[in-house]
Amino acid sequence: MAGDRRSRLAAITAPTLVVHGTDDPLIPPACGADTAASIPDAEMMLIAGMGHDLPPSLYRVIADAIERTARRSTSLA
Numbered sequence: 001m002a003g004d005r006r007s008r009l010a011a012i013t014a015p016t017l018v019v020h021g022t023d024d025p026l027i028p029p030a031c032g033a034d035t036a037a038s039i040p041d042a043e044m045m046l047i048a049g050m051g052h053d054l055p056p057s058l059y060r061v062i063a064d065a066i067e068r069t070a071r072r073s074t075s076l077a
Contacts, residue, residue, distance in 0.1 A: 021050025
C-alpha cells in the first residue's frame with residue numbers, strides 16, 4: 001500500500017511503540033515521529049546513533065520498551 005497512511009494509523013487502538021534511529025539513512029526520524037503522532041497515544045522511542053538496523057547492543061533496551069508497551073494493554077482492560 002502506497003500513499004498517506006495516517007487515516008489507517010489513526011484507527012490503531014493497541015498500545016504502540018515506534019522505534020526509530022537518529023542516524024537512519026533510509027527513513028528520516030521525522031517520518032517515525034509522524035507515524036507516532038498519527039497513532040493515538042503512541043510512544044516514540046528515538047535512539048541516538050542508531051541507523052536503520054537494530055544492533056544487538058540495543059536488544060535489551062528495546063525489549064524492555066516493548067514489554068512496557070505491552071503492559072499498557074493489560075492496564076487498559
